[in-house]
Amino acid sequence: VSPDDKDSSRNVLVLVQGGLGLPDRDFYLNADAKFSQWRDAYRSHIAAVLALAGDSPAVAKAKAEEIFALELALARASRERAALRDPYANYHLMTQDDLRVLAPGFAWSRFFDALRIPRSTPVNVRQPEFFQAFAALARDVDLSTWRAYLRWQLLREASPVLPRAFEDEHDRFYNATLKGTKSPAPRFRRVLDVISGRVGAEPMGHAAGQLFVATAFAPAAKAKAREAVDDIKVALAERIDTLEWMSDATKAQARIKLAAMDIKVGYQDPPRDYSALRVDSQSYAGNWLRANRFEMSRTLAKLRRPVDRGEWFMAAHIVNAYYNTTRNEIVFPAGILQPPFFDADADAAINYGGIGMVIGHEITHGFDDYGRQYDAEGNLRDWWQADDARRYSERAASIEKQYGSYVAVDDIKLNGKLTLGENIADIGGLKLAFLAFQKAAVRHPSQSIDGLTPEQRFFVSFAQVWRIKVRDEHERMLAVSDPHSPPRWRVTGSLSHQPAFAAAFGCKAGDGMLRGEESQAEVW
The missing domain is CATH 1.10.1380.10 (Neutral endopeptidase , domain2)
Structure with missing residues (x-):
């Protein structure tokens, strides 16, 4: 539903x-x-x-x-x-x-x-x-x-x-065989996956999120993150005005959509009501069955009601964020508002390179190859002038080609079409985050630390949030099923389109991280 x-x-x-x-x-x-x-x-x-x-x-x-x-x-x-x-x-x-x-x-x-x-x-x-x-x-x-x-x-x-034999066999195939893991996850993680799932979408996910907010989320983090969101929305509004390839008519519609974009930070309020769900401490499988029945009933009940625009689809403890096309909203759960993405005590360089890029990424999803086809009210409607849509597609095609040339593992290349929306959001989000950082740095001046300028630390912070080691088996699986590029290509691919990165680190023609101006994608 x-x-x-x-x-x-x-x-x-x-x-x-x-x-x-x-x-x-x-x-x-x-x-x-x-x-x-x-x-x-x-x-x-x-x-x-x-x-x-x-x-x-x-x-x-x-x-x-x-x-x-x-x-x-x-x-x-x-x-x-x-x-x-x-x-x-x-x-x-x-x-x-x-x-x-x-x-x-x-x-x-x-x-x-x-x-x-x-x-x-x-x-x-x-x-x-x-x-x-x-x-x-x-x-x-x-x-x-x-x-x-x-x-x-x-x-x-x-x-x-x-019983454990079923769980072990499930882990052997879905984790050891498909992902290459060498040992089962710890018990608390396995239980949390059942309760919550990877994005908190399992029936009890929001209950776990409520516990996280009560014990680990500071109100100051919400206010500071909201400030960054506002800065980056302003950056995109100003960026739209400077786009030479877009007509005034389409720019006006883009500004309307951006202004209408709803922002949710931290947690769903009021929280999801679980009072009708019975939980029995003696029956793990029984709880799972009852929770799924509860969720099915809750979902089908939506057919009798108008859309609830206050509903969250990620639980508060999840380290992730999302853009919802039919609601034209960006959502940042409390779980992502912590290091390495965000630290209320860190300076603008660190936070705008981390959570700032994520914010820019999610906002840009409203204007990527998929999201751009929905209007300010979240309706599927063509609000683009035909020539602007054609020019957009031409620019997007260059990004599709670039990422389609990257190798995920062995002889498996990325699917440039599948990952296009995420790659557009990465490139545009990083650019918007840097523009917002420059203005935030005027309000909150930063110093060079450990020999790195604020601009350099912005880009280092961006790279640090994507540090990860993935086994080849898992990498191969993700290459055909995940709309995100592997982290190393999310970093290097995005940075190659950022003149500010080249300036910050003194890149020169011929350096591996530098793309010529003619091959830099100017989408957002």
């Missing part, structure tokens, strides 16, 4: 391709030897879990082959991840009667009735061809195979809360 892309004031039911146990369709279809090994390991993993659930080894192996064949058919019907970045191509609002005509073979009426969804509720079928294929599979594939598949999907999702 989410806002209608073309009428962001109302919620609609959304159907999105899915149903796969591997991270992405390419894991089923890529002919690379490593992906073939992962597919073999996945079939073995399915069989191992089914055996733990009581099947004989022979039955488990046979069922695993059936399940994998069904998932393979779903993968073949799925769009590439990069194709999901076209909002118009993924918007198909229809009635439930239209859906039944589009995709016969599945009992849509019984399905919606079981969920108590009124027959009048419209449905946005984002990938119609996927659901046509799904409905045909529902009609043609033997019922015993579907039962095995659904049983497997439940076991796969529940493995982290089932």
Whole structure:
């Protein structure tokens, strides 16, 4: 359930391709030897879990082959991840009667009735061809195979809360095999992942966030971060005025969208209400089931209400941030307002290079290749002059080409199209953060420290927040499924478009970090 892309004031039911146990369709279809090994390991993993659930080894192996064949058919019907970045191509609002005509073979009426969804509720079928294929599979594939598949999907999702043998097998495949980890995460981390998930989207995520805010978040951090957000919004407004490639008409619309952009910092207020959820200290799996039922009920209830623009989709303890297109909002949870991204006691060079770049990045998402297609109210609407849209696309194409030439690991290159939005946001966000830093430095002058000027420390701070070591297995997996470039390319790729970086460190022609002016992307 989410806002209608073309009428962001109302919620609609959304159907999105899915149903796969591997991270992405390419894991089923890529002919690379490593992906073939992962597919073999996945079939073995399915069989191992089914055996733990009581099947004989022979039955488990046979069922695993059936399940994998069904998932393979779903993968073949799925769009590439990069194709999901076209909002118009993924918007198909229809009635439930239209859906039944589009995709016969599945009992849509019984399905919606079981969920108590009124027959009048419209449905946005984002990938119609996927659901046509799904409905045909529902009609043609033997019922015993579907039962095995659904049983497997439940076991796969529940493995982290089932007896230790299930959890160990789950970790062996999804972490050791796919990501190359050498040992399981500590118990507290595994439990937190179940409660919260990586972005706090699991049913109890906001409860964990409330605990974090109560014990670890200082009000001063919220005020100082909000000051940085305001500075960077001003920087973009001024930057829009200087863009030579954009017409006055499109600039006016861009300013309207920027002015309307909502800012959320710290935590959801009022907090999410969990009073209707029963938690039993004696039943870990039972709590998980009840929490998921609670979340399903909460989500479906949105269909009876207007869009709640106060709702957060990341919990407060998460070290991340996001831009929401249909709400035209930027959200910075309390979790990211701490070192190395932010320190209330640090000077402007450190904070604007860290959290400032993140703020600029999220604001720029409102104007990246995807976000630019939504207006100030969060509606999917073309507000661009045709010539401006063409010039934007030309500039974006140069960024796509640049990042598509980078190597993630071994012979795997980045997908420049998949990562385009994040790369535009990185380049633009860093530029905006530096412009805002220059003004903040006038209000709060900084000194050279350890031989580094304030400008140099700004860029060092930016680089430091992306310090990370990733195993090759995980890097390879992310290269085909993650819309973000690997951290080293987020840093070097963005810096190569920053004249201020070249000036701060005295880069000269021929230096590896310096791109010629003719190849620097002037988007935002």
